[in-house]
Amino acid sequence: MTSSAETSRRSPRRVFRDRAEAGRVLASLLASYRDRGDVIVLGLARGGIPVAWEVAAALHAPLDAFIVRKLGVPGHEEFAVGALASGGRVVINDDVVRGLRITPQQLRDVAEREGRELVRREAAYRAGRPPLEVAGKTVILVDDGLATGASMFAAVQALRDAEPAHIVIAVPAAPESTCREFAGLVDDVVCASMPTPFLAVGESFWDYRQVTDEEVRRRLATPTTGISVIKPLAPTAAEVISRVAIDAPGGVPPRQTLEQLIGAARIVLIGESSHGTHEFYEARAAITKWLIEDKGFCAVAAEADWPDAYRVNRYVRGLGEDSSADQALSGFERFPAWMWRNTVVRDFVEWLRARNQRNGQRQAGFYGLDLYSLHRSMQEVIAFLDNVDPTAAARARARYACFDHTFSDDGQAYGYAAAFGAGPSCERQAVEQLVEMQRNALAYARRDGLLAEDEAFYAQQNAQTVRNAEVYYRAMFSGRVTSWNLRDQHMAQTLDGLLKHLDRHGERGNVPPARIVVWAHNSHVGDARATEVWADGQLTLGQLARQRYGDQSRLIGLCTYAGTVTAASEWGGIAERKVVRPALNGSIEKLLHETGRDAFLVSAHISPEAADPLGVVRLGRAIGVIYLPATERQSHYFHVRSADQFDAMIHIDKTRALEPLETTSLWITGETPETYPSGL
Numbered sequence: 001m002t003s004s005a006e007t008s009r010r011s012p013r014r015v016f017r018d019r020a021e022a023g024r025v026l027a028s029l030l031a032s033y034r035d036r037g038d039v040i041v042l043g044l045a046r047g048g049i050p051v052a053w054e055v056a057a058a059l060h061a062p063l064d065a066f067i068v069r070k071l072g073v074p075g076h077e078e079f080a081v082g083a084l085a086s087g088g089r090v091v092i093n094d095d096v097v098r099g100l101r102i103t104p105q106q107l108r109d110v111a112e113r114e115g116r117e118l119v120r121r122e123a124a125y126r127a128g129r130p131p132l133e134v135a136g137k138t139v140i141l142v143d144d145g146l147a148t149g150a151s152m153f154a155a156v157q158a159l160r161d162a163e164p165a166h167i168v169i170a171v172p173a174a175p176e177s178t179c180r181e182f183a184g185l186v187d188d189v190v191c192a193s194m195p196t197p198f199l200a201v202g203e204s205f206w207d208y209r210q211v212t213d214e215e216v217r218r219r220l221a222t223p224t225t226g227i228s229v230i231k232p233l234a235p236t237a238a239e240v241i242s243r244v245a246i247d248a249p250g251g252v253p254p255r256q257t258l259e260q261l262i263g264a265a266r267i268v269l270i271g272e273s274s275h276g277t278h279e280f281y282e283a284r285a286a287i288t289k290w291l292i293e294d295k296g297f298c299a300v301a302a303e304a305d306w307p308d309a310y311r312v313n314r315y316v317r318g319l320g321e322d323s324s325a326d327q328a329l330s331g332f333e334r335f336p337a338w339m340w341r342n343t344v345v346r347d348f349v350e351w352l353r354a355r356n357q358r359n360g361q362r363q364a365g366f367y368g369l370d371l372y373s374l375h376r377s378m379q380e381v382i383a384f385l386d387n388v389d390p391t392a393a394a395r396a397r398a399r400y401a402c403f404d405h406t407f408s409d410d411g412q413a414y415g416y417a418a419a420f421g422a423g424p425s426c427e428r429q430a431v432e433q434l435v436e437m438q439r440n441a442l443a444y445a446r447r448d449g450l451l452a453e454d455e456a457f458y459a460q461q462n463a464q465t466v467r468n469a470e471v472y473y474r475a476m477f478s479g480r481v482t483s484w485n486l487r488d489q490h491m492a493q494t495l496d497g498l499l500k501h502l503d504r505h506g507e508r509g510n511v512p513p514a515r516i517v518v519w520a521h522n523s524h525v526g527d528a529r530a531t532e533v534w535a536d537g538q539l540t541l542g543q544l545a546r547q548r549y550g551d552q553s554r555l556i557g558l559c560t561y562a563g564t565v566t567a568a569s570e571w572g573g574i575a576e577r578k579v580v581r582p583a584l585n586g587s588i589e590k591l592l593h594e595t596g597r598d599a600f601l602v603s604a605h606i607s608p609e610a611a612d613p614l615g616v617v618r619l620g621r622a623i624g625v626i627y628l629p630a631t632e633r634q635s636h637y638f639h640v641r642s643a644d645q646f647d648a649m650i651h652i653d654k655t656r657a658l659e660p661l662e663t664t665s666l667w668i669t670g671e672t673p674e675t676y677p678s679g680l
Contacts, residue, residue, distance in 0.1 A: 015173070015193050015532050015617060015639055018207040019047070019144050022172035022192065023054025025617045025639075026142070028586030029190050030170060033140065034059045038165065040132050041140045041224070042066040044155060045121060046211040048143035049219050051172065055142055056224035063224045064132040065125050065216065066141065066159075068151040069114035074106050081107070083154030084114050086122065086131070091154040125216050134159065138166040145201030146174035146191075149182065156186060173204035192617075193639055195535045204535075237613035238594035244607035245600040251283025251558065251652045253601040258290060260606055261648055267495070267545055267553040268297070269518040271525030271646075273589075274623035275336065276566030276575075279599075279655045280558045281344035287556075288517050289351065292364045296515055298502055300352075301367045301495055303520035304340055306465050307376045308332050309368030310458055316352040316366055325349035326661065334372065336625040338566055338575045338660035346661060362511050367498055369491040369520070369541075374411035374469040377462035378403065381433065384459035388444055392436065399433045400466070402426035415473025425474065430467040437463040457501050461494065468493075481538050488524060492544040518545075522557045523622050530644035531620070542645075557646040559621065561593040563655035564670065567627035577657040577670040578627050587619035588642050592651040603648035614643035 016022040033039050036059075043052025045065040056063035071082040073096070081102060082092035090111055097107070122131075141155055152169060159167055166187040175198035179191040193204060202208040235243075246257050253261075262268060270287060272280035291297040302309055308331040314320030315328035322328040325346045332340040349366065356363040378400045385393035403414055405423045417423035437460045444456040468490040475483040495518065502514035518525070520541060528540040545553045562582045566575050583589030591613070592602070604611040620640035621632075628635045642649055660667065 015195075015204045015535065016206070018205060019050040019172075019211070020054055021617065022144065022205070023051040023142075024058065025192050025586065026051065026170050026172060026190060027055045027058030028618065029192060029584075030055060030059060030140065030168075031585040033061070033138065033168070036061075036138070038136070039138045039140065040064065040134060041142060042132075042134075042155075042159075043219075044068055044141065044143040044151060045125060046213070046216050047145075049216045050211060051144050052142035053219045053222065053224060055140065055170065059140075060225050061140070062132055063220065065122075065220060066155055067118050067121050067125075068155050068158075069118050070151060071107070071110050071114055073100055073102065074110065081110075083150050084111055084118060085151075085154040085158035086118070091150070091157050093150070121213070124213055125220055127217065127221070134162045134164045137164050138168065139164045140168040140170055142170050144172060145204060146171050146178050146182075147198070147201055149174075149178045152182065153185075156182075173201055174198070193532055193535075195532070236594075237591055237616070240609060240613050241592065241602055242595040242597060244610050245595060245597055245602050246606070247597070248283075248599050248601045248650055250286070251279050251599050251650050252286045253650070255290065255294070257601060257606070258287065261556075261601075261603060262291070262295060262554055265549075265552050265554045266499070266513065266515045267518065267549050268516075269520065269525040269542055269545060269553070269555050271520060271522035271542075271555070271557045273522045273557070273559040273621055274565050274567070274580075274627075275339050275521060275625045276623070276627075276658045277558075277560060277563070277655045278344065278658045279560070279652045281342065281658055283558065283650060283652070284519055285344055285348040288348070288519075291515070291517050292352075292355070296362070296512060297364065297517050298362050298514050299365045299367055299498060299516045301369050301498060301516050301518045302340070303370055303491070303524060304332070304368035305334070305370050305373035305376070306368040306461055306494070307373050307380050308334075308340070309366055312349055312366045316349060316356055317363055318353070318357060325353070329661070335572050336568065336575070337662075338658065339625065341661045342566075343659045343661065365502075367494075369494045369518070371465050371469045371472055371487060371490045372411065373462075373465060374414065374473065375403070377465040377469070380462045381437070381459055381466065384455060384462075388456075389440070392440065395436070396433055399429035400426075402429045411469055411473040412476060414470075415476050419474050419477040427470055427474075430470045434463045434467045453504075457497075461497060464493070464497075465490075481536050485537075485539050488539060488541045488544065491520070491524065491541045492548070495541070495545070496548065521622070521624065522559070522620075523624075525555055526557055526640070526645040527555060530641040532639040554648075555646045557642070557649045559589050559592065559649060559651050560655040561589050561651075561653045564657040565623055565627055565655075566657040566660065566667065567623060568625055569628070571626065573626075574664055575660050575667050577667045578629070579670075580623070580627070580655070581629050581632060583621060584619055584633060584637065587621060587637065588614075588640065588649075589621055589651070591618065592649070593653055597651075597653070599650070599652045601648055601650050604643045605647045611643050614649075615641055617641055620645075 039061045041052050041056035041061050041063050043049040045067045066086050068083050068085045073081050081096045084090050168188040169182050169186050170190040172192045174191045176194040179189055183189045270284045311331045312328045315322045329341050382393055382396050385396055403426050418425045441456055441460050445453040472486045475486055499514055524541045527543045528534045528538055542555045563580050565578050565580050567578055602610050604614055617639050619637045621636050623636055
């Protein structure tokens with residue numbers, strides 16, 4: 001029996017509203033086949049026909065049905081022993097036949113029964129029309145999804161007898177293993193989504209009702225070619241977007257647009273579709289300056305480690321020992337240092353310090369949300385306690401000594417050792433230290449006014465980071481989704497703690513409640529519920545912010561079509577200046593590029609007309625600190641509904657690489673541009 005909790009976890013796997021929307025998504029991925037006289041589309045009846053009609057109509061190609069009947073095991077008809085396809089081709093799984101000891105007579109009986117049904121359907125669906133001639137054609141075989149792939153395999157085998165020039169398979173959903181298997185059998189395979197784990201085809205659809213014979217007849221009787229002659233063409237999605245787009249030179253929208261978008265929100269998350277694009281950082285910094293100066297925001301919370309960012313916080317508040325932004329940012333030594341040690345962040349930090357030195361206004365700080373700083377945060381906890389409570393510092397040293405067995409300050413080494421029994425788990429010690437810090441927090445904070453309160457909060461958050469990082473590093477070896485969720489939950493917890501801490505500051509200074517701007521990647525800022533990763537159980541900081549703060553939060557994504565980017569080729573590698581390939585057909589980036597505009601903001605929140613084109617499932621690109629152009633489709637794209645993922649998107653059509661403070665000869669030389677293969 002399935003519990004309601006289990007049902008709620010599984011139901012969000014659905015990516016497509018219905019088969020028609022899935023067909024439109026597939027059509028966008030098959031755009032290179034549009035308006036070619038040698039292309040025909042065959043839908044596997046019945047479920048594949050509504051999908052195939054949308055594909056054929058978008059490609060301006062003729063449509064026909066291709067009928068495949070499953071040959072079920074006698075007495076267990078739901079289990080396939082093979083399949084029968086149009087043209088009389090029979091495909092049998094010999095292993096199943098031998099394993100279940102199915103006799104030749106039983107196979108003949110099943111094949112004859114299904115053959116009669118196949119003939120009946122062919123006659124009913126076509127209403128006397130002859131089947132399309134496929135010899136010498138490029139045939140796109142469409143179904144509503146693949147599970148084992150037995151029916152599609154039978155279709156491919158039957159089609160080969162008709163000698164088409166090329167065979168293309170296109171489906172909305174299938175296991176990755178099945179897609180890869182077919183890639184070795186046909187000329188092209190387009191699988192719009194590959195959920196992991198793959199449960200069933202219907203799990204990818206909100207509406208997966210059974211397709212009737214009447215619907216198949218109606219679809220096949222509705223023309224897919226010459227449609228523009230029948231009725232005027234509706235505006236394209238790009239034309240709709242272009243009409244409502246708001247120019248944003250350099251990625252910075254007009255102030256009145258920002259005012260309309262932000263309103264009274266207390267939490268504004270601004271993303272980026274890469275960690276190494278100059279324009280993203282520059283636009284985000286400019287918007288943040290306006291939020292601080294005009295809207296009273298008092299903190300930047302970045303996708304950065306807590307102790308490294310707090311060193312910058314001390315500098316911008318006129319504290320600490322650093323004499324320049326460059327020095328304050330020198331704590332960012334861990335890969336990828338260029339994320340924060342770059343020219344744009346350096347200049348913003350200097351601006352923030354100068355702004356804070358002006359009298360008569362609330363200072364704005366700089367904080368980190370991430371949890372990679374396991375050992376550094378332990379050191380900071382001990383250093384704080386050495387100053388305020390040496391006895392407590394000795395207890396902290398004894399507890400944190402548990403981590404010393406890894407002989408490394410690499411949290412991943414600790415996680416590996418603890419997860420596989422090569423060393424002890426230090427979970428208990430991390431929890432004990434956090435509990436003690438929380439118990440004594442008020443006493444530590446009362447020692448010397450606001451400054452002591454800030455330092456106590458800093459130390460307590462370091463203890464929290466140690467506790468969460470310990471869990472995170474152990475989880476790294478148990479599953480990608482688990483570790484991702486732990487990280488984003490930590491960022492959300494840190495954001496909430498920071499907001500409460502700054503609110504207490506505000507109450508003492510008789511100023512309005514705190515407002516925070518978050519800097520992080522689109523994959524954290526966007527709402528996971530509007531992406532295919534939600535199907536795997538993945539959540540995001542943006543989703544958690546919406547759930548926690550509701551209308552007091554705003555999510556803004558940034559994207560680009562082409563240019564250059566600073567990224568590595570492997571984890572821990574050096575920073576390179578790489579060429580960003582033009583966005584793929586069927587992606588949100590390609591749609592925004594087709595508007596012909598250079599830089600603009602589009603938001604269904606501001607312009608309801610944008611909801612429909614932004615609400616379609618499309619590919620979205622995500623370049624982190626590693627960029628692998630050779631495997632871009634698999635490595636850097638996933639399905640999104642942009643209208644629900646963000647409150648607004650800022651598109652900058654061509655961008656350039658972020659400049660690190662320490663440039664290498666490889667970065668300066670850059671990557672030689674190449675001819676982009678269209679099939680990737």
